[in-house]
Amino acid sequence: MDEASRIAPLSDIPADSTLLFTVREGFDKVEVICIELEDSVAAWRNYCQHWTDVRLDKGSGAYVRDGEIVCEKHGAYFEGNSGLCTLGPCEGAVLNDVDVAVEDGDVYLTDERYEFAHIGPSGEYDLSSGGRIDFAGN
Ligand code: FES
Structure with a gap:
């Protein structure tokens, strides 16, 4: 693998x-979160499947519980190895996968679609915004 x-x-x-790391996709920058699994690693684009404009990670790491990534906004659980939302x-x-x-x-990074930034x-x-707010204030 190259440096x-x-x-x-x-x-x-x-x-x-x-x-949390950032990759380039053409002229765009894309955030990715990487999780360590039992015998490997997996990486996912850093946005929730509930509200796709909300990041799973707010710049300091997404919470991981029993191998699942937890969205801090409404608490959705995603399997660390498959990205599937289980709850x-x-x-x-x-979640959208990134090859690592x-x-x-x-x-x-082994994903041909991206370059490591x-x-x-x-x-x-804007890290201070905490994502969007709906009418119920969630
Ligand atoms: S935005 Fe992630 S669970 Fe709602």
Whole structure:
């Protein structure tokens, strides 16, 4: 694997959270969250399937419980290995996958659609907003 696609050491992925990084898709920047699984890693585009303008990760890691990623907005659960929503308002929906792999203790982006940009948020969101608010204030 080439150095330009190296994301981070595997040990940088928190046990109870995800690692946030940014990739380029043409001229656009796209956020991705990476979760460590029992014997591999998986990565998902950083937006919820309930409200697609809401990020799963607000810049400090999405909450992970029993191998599932939890959307902080309304608490939907997504399987870390399949991206399937198992509980919540978008049950049955699936997160958009991004291909990653581990080699010699480092995580690499292996998805031909994207180029690795940097660790952390894209900088294209207002982190203070906390996503949109509906009429019920949720
Ligand atoms: S926005 Fe994620 S569960 Fe509602």
